[in-house]
Amino acid sequence: MAVTGKFAVICNQMIMRKPGVFGAPVAGQRVCFNAWKLKDRKGRIEIKAVAHVEVGTKSTTDQGSWNLKGLEGNLGVDLVSEEELRKKGFMGLRKTKLVCTIGPACCSLEELEKLALEGMNVARLNMCHNTREWHLDVIRKIKKLNEKGYCVAVMIDTEGSQIHVVDHGAPSSVKAQDGSIWHFTTEKFEGSRPLTVQASHEGFSEGIEIGDEVVIDGGMATFEVIEKIGNDLRCKCTDSGLLLPRAKLSFWRDEKLVGRNYELPTLSGKDWSDIEFGVSEGVDFIAVSFVKDAKAIRHLKSYLSAKSTKSARVLAKIECVESLHKLEEIVEASDGIMIARGDLGVEIPLEQIPSMQEKIIEVCRQLNKPAIVASQLLESMIQYPTPTRAEVADISEAVRQYADALMLSGESAIGSYGQKALSVLRTTSSRMESWSREENMQANLNQSKSDQIAEQICNCVAEMANNLGLDAIFVFTRHGQMATLLSRNRPNPPIFAFTSDSSTRMALSLQWGVTPLLVDLSGDTEANTEKSINLMKTKELIKEGDTVLVVSDIIPSSATQTLFQSIQVKTVV
Numbered sequence: 409m410a411v412t413g414k415f416a417v418i419c420n421q422m423i424m425r426k427p428g429v430f431g432a433p434v435a436g437q438r439v440c441f442n443a444w445k446l447k448d449r450k451g452r453i454e455i456k457a458v459a460h461v462e463v464g465t466k467s468t469t470d471q472g473s474w475n476l477k478g479l480e481g482n483l484g485v486d487l488v489s490e491e492e493l494r495k496k497g498f499m500g501l502r503k504t505k506l507v508c509t510i511g512p513a514c515c516s517l518e519e520l521e522k523l524a525l526e527g528m529n530v531a532r533l534n535m536c537h538n539t540r541e542w543h544l545d546v547i548r549k550i551k552k553l554n555e556k557g558y559c560v561a562v563m564i565d566t567e568g569s570q571i572h573v574v575d576h577g578a579p580s581s582v583k584a585q586d587g588s589i590w591h592f593t594t595e596k597f598e599g600s601r602p603l604t605v606q607a608s609h610e611g612f613s614e615g616i617e618i619g620d621e622v623v624i625d626g627g628m629a630t631f632e633v634i635e636k637i638g639n640d641l642r643c644k645c646t647d648s649g650l651l652l653p654r655a656k657l658s659f660w661r662d663e664k665l666v667g668r669n670y671e672l673p674t675l676s677g678k679d680w681s682d683i684e685f686g687v688s689e690g691v692d693f694i695a696v697s698f699v700k701d702a703k704a705i706r707h708l709k710s711y712l713s714a715k716s717t718k719s720a721r722v723l724a725k726i727e728c729v730e731s732l733h734k735l736e737e738i739v740e741a742s743d744g745i746m747i748a749r750g751d752l753g754v755e756i757p758l759e760q761i762p763s764m765q766e767k768i769i770e771v772c773r774q775l776n777k778p779a780i781v782a783s784q785l786l787e788s789m790i791q792y793p794t795p796t797r798a799e800v801a802d803i804s805e806a807v808r809q810y811a812d813a814l815m816l817s818g819e820s821a822i823g824s825y826g827q828k829a830l831s832v833l834r835t836t837s838s839r840m841e842s843w844s845r846e847e848n849m850q851a852n853l854n855q856s857k858s859d860q861i862a863e864q865i866c867n868c869v870a871e872m873a874n875n876l877g878l879d880a881i882f883v884f885t886r887h888g889q890m891a892t893l894l895s896r897n898r899p900n901p902p903i904f905a906f907t908s909d910s911s912t913r914m915a916l917s918l919q920w921g922v923t924p925l926l927v928d929l930s931g932d933t934e935a936n937t938e939k940s941i942n943l944m945k946t947k948e949l950i951k952e953g954d955t956v957l958v959v960s961d962i963i964p965s966s967a968t969q970t971l972f973q974s975i976q977v978k979t980v981v
């Protein structure tokens with residue numbers, strides 16, 4: 409491989425060796441090569457060039473040849489995407505992102521690395537479970553993996569104020585028999601009491617009347633309230649079933665849900681302290697449980713942006729009836745949505761979930777926000793090494809609906825086959841993506857009001873890329889907006905988003921079809937493009953004859969220049 413052209417790099421991981429005037433340039437120095445020639449000799453890159461090195465304000469020029477080792481580090485592509493690209497080519501890159509809930513079954517460094525290798529884009533920590541120390545340990549391990557070259561974002565998921573069972577006296581499940589009489593209480597006691605259930609919230613029985621139904625986990629078991637004793641309830645089991653640890657309680661009257669969660673705050677004191685912890689550990693996403701309207705999301709977002717410039721992205725979990733009534737305002741206010749089908753299935757009839765899921769994904773795409781489909785995607789794999797056919801069909805349906813991301817819960821957190829479950833997600837989504845491409849299923853988008861130029865550019869780029877059968881789309885972006893607008897169109901070729909902002913890179917981990925890369929970007933689109941193509945070339949991720957569409961919305965550093973948005977078609981030479 410020999411390439412000529414103009415070239416500039418900022419030294420970071422790069423080691424340069426050439427005896428001569430500069431010695432070895434160090435981190436932060438800018439090295440410019442004019443009329444350079446690049447040769448790859450068995451993995452070593454040799455540059456023959458006239459060059460000058462800028463050290464602070466001084467610069468010197470030299471001529472000769474340099475060996476560059478580690479230049480590839482500058483491309484900022486993660487190990488897994490690089491490997492996938494090498495093996496399968498542009499069209500083989502998976503578009504649907506994968507989220508894994510981390511729990512005791514996968515929290516060692518080795519197991520986390522296996523999940524990362526298997527395609528985990530985001531690690532989710534459910535703050536309902538385990539200790540602060542445990543969560544901290546997992547976050548640190550993921551940071552360590554990212555230092556090794558992986559790109560795994562971290563999400564914390566708040567506990568929220570849901571009424572649930574604290575303890576029912578058994579370590580795992582306990583069976584409630586038909587006709588048995590149970591005591592539901594908020595009294596705290598040591599050890600276990602038979603036929604007694606501790607509820608998590610003091611006022612859990614407020615407004616509840618004799619004759620109301622207590623439904624466990626959306627139908628696992630059902631009780632009828634037969635007596636109120638102070639805040640406690642005496643209940644008769646009318647539909648036998650299992651009570652699991654932390655099982656959810658909902659109350660029904662005349663076949664309607666009694667809105668017991670209305671009065672509870674979306675973010676509890678514990679949630680705020682978990683958020684504080686997450687922010688101090690630099691997590692990338694905060695998923696807010698039981699969002700009822702946009703208020704809590706707006707509040708959290710303004711709190712976060714006041715706290716730091718690189719704030720975590722806020723995801724709203726759609727898992728209660730009230731959130732369905734205010735869907736659009738919640739999607740608008742948040743940075744993305746999780747369709748939390750577990751609790752949603754407790755609040756609305758199960759048969760409504762599939763159509764609701766499709767509607768939520770569609771609203772998210774229209775409003776340009778990523779959507780995660782969560783819960784029970786591969787529930788049977790918590791115990792068994794193969795999925796049910798119905799589970800594979802469910803995953804395929806979510807991919808066909810163009811969800812941005814799919815999530816594992818118990819499958820990875822406590823299951824025996826977490827890596828296998830992740831590999832089922834990966835292969836099933838890749839298959840469905842290529843089928844969708846063959847069927848040419850891109851659905852139409854409405855125009856949104858804001859930033860119409862960027863939106864129009866991205867719509868055109870996606871259409872052009874599909875019509876011309878181009879190999880890849882490159883986008884240079886600071887905040888990720890152009891990358892999300894491209895992703896929203898679900899184009900056939902992969903989108904490589906080059907950004908110099910590490911929080912943007914992590915936020916794009918959730919975005920359909922986007923491979924985020926961390927690079928040094930200048931305000932000069934031409935230079936950025938040249939540099940990125942050359943770096944991809946040196947890594948042999950792109951070859952002569954490949955055609956890429958380059959989109960840019962980088963704001964130039966110089967104040968005299970205005971925002972420059974452009975589309976270019978480049979054939980690699």
Ligand SMILES: Nc1ncnc2c1ncn2[C@@H]1O[C@H](COP(=O)(O)OP(=O)(O)O)[C@@H](O)[C@H]1O
Nearest residue numbers: 509510511512534536537538654817818821822
């Ligand atoms: N950090 C953790 N520590 C221990 N167990 C966990 C953890 N995260 C999740 N789990 C287990 O995995 C199951 C599935 O996770 P998830 O769906 O996030 O929680 P939940 O079932 O409470 O909604 C949980 O019920 C719990 O048993």
Ligand SMILES: C=C(OP(=O)(O)O)C(=O)O
Nearest residue numbers: 727748749750751782783
């Ligand atoms: C993802 C969900 O939330 P959690 O696991 O926190 O209950 C859900 O309810 O589907």
Ligand SMILES: [K+]
Nearest residue numbers: 565566567697
């Ligand atoms: K939660």
Ligand SMILES: [Mg+2]
Nearest residue numbers: 727748750751
């Ligand atoms: Mg939930």
